[in-house]
Amino acid sequence: DDNAPHSQEKDPGQWAKHFPACSGTMQSPININTETTIFSPQLRPIQLSGYSLPASQLLTLKNNGHTVVLKLPESLAITGGYAQQYRAVQLHLHWGSPSNPGSEHTVDHKRFAGELHVVHYNTKYENFEAAVTRPDGLAVLGVFLEVGPRENPYYQQILEHLRSIQGEDDEVFVPGFNIAGLLPDNLHLYFHYNGSLTTPPCLESVKWTVFNQTVMLSKEQMSILVSSLQTDDNHLLMNNFRQDQSLHRRWVLASFE
Numbered sequence: 728d729d730n731a732p733h734s735q736e737k738d739p740g741q742w743a744k745h746f747p748a749c750s751g752t753m754q755s756p757i758n759i760n761t762e763t764t765i766f767s768p769q770l771r772p773i774q775l776s777g778y779s780l781p782a783s784q785l786l787t788l789k790n791n792g793h794t795v796v797l798k799l800p801e802s803l804a805i806t807g808g809y810a811q812q813y814r815a816v817q818l819h820l821h822w823g824s825p826s827n828p829g830s831e832h833t834v835d836h837k838r839f840a841g842e843l844h845v846v847h848y849n850t851k852y853e854n855f856e857a858a859v860t861r862p863d864g865l866a867v868l869g870v871f872l873e874v875g876p877r878e879n880p881y882y883q884q885i886l887e888h889l890r891s892i893q894g895e896d897d898e899v900f901v902p903g904f905n906i907a908g909l910l911p912d913n914l915h916l917y918f919h920y921n922g923s924l925t926t927p928p929c930l931e932s933v934k935w936t937v938f939n940q941t942v943m944l945s946k947e948q949m950s951i952l953v954s955s956l957q958t959d960d961n962h963l964l965m966n967n968f969r970q971d972q973s974l975h976r977r978w979v980l981a982s983f984e
């Protein structure tokens with residue numbers, strides 16, 4: 728049935744057998760308990776550069792069987808809000824099903840309809856592969872998706888292609904656009920904590936930024952997201968979010984009170 732969990736992805740206990748980091752103490756995603764976040768006035772607004780791409784720049788959009796990934800050029804950079812500069816690698820989405828939400832992070836145990844992740848690596852390392860094993864190696868910007876009254880033209884630049892990459896490993900070229908349009912307008916209200924990739928190899932190399940402001944997609948757009956892609960066994964690719972992981976000794980910082 729469509730709601731069947733897909734393979735071992737739903738049973739993280741299996742992951743640690745082959746990827747020991749998956750049972751570490753700094754795993755992601757987490758529930759963000761707004762009662763215990765620490766207001767940190769030194770957290771600066773996130774600043775981006777090079778995020779507006781011309782339509783002449785073609786980007787690869789791929790159904791990798793776990794999510795839809797848009798490969799990004801390294802010309803996109805985070806230039807503020809982090810101690811060092813980070814450059815983009817890819818962005819991808821997490822979602823639920825027609826009947827339930829699918830964000831990875833939760834806020835006071837509220838799960839949002841979906842979540843965008845924009846993955847970057849620290850330019851003090853040679854490349855992504857060198858950075859992915861270092862505690863300050865990666866920066867992932869997380870954005871919650873909610874259903875609202877209007878179509879989101881920026882997400883439409885991705886969603887309108889999903890029909891043509893229904894099968895696992897299908898990919899298509901999409902014209903460049905302003906990638907910053909996928910993020911909230913307000914980049915200075917966010918949560919910040921040290922965590923990991925939310926899929927094997929679960930490496931604990933991610934400095935997470937989860938924005939407090941959400942972005943809105945129309946009902947039709949959310950429906951396209953949860954019902955277009957298939958996995959290898961022709962099941963609908965749904966509920967591609969990991970359960971929240973315990974915080975252990977970590978604190979979540981907030982750039983706002």
Ligand SMILES: NS(=O)(=O)c1c(F)c(F)c(SCCc2ccc(C(=O)O)cc2)c(F)c1NC1CCCCCCC1
Nearest residue numbers: 791793794816817819844846867923924925926927928
């Ligand atoms: N939330 S997240 O950032 O941890 C994340 C996920 F939760 C993800 F689920 C994914 S997709 C699953 C991993 C994967 C599978 C196939 C391929 C391929 O065929 O190209 C690539 C990757 C996924 F790609 C990512 N991001 C990746 C982490 C895995 C490997 C390094 C690539 C950059 C970021």
Ligand SMILES: [Zn+2]
Nearest residue numbers: 819821844925
């Ligand atoms: Zn992700």
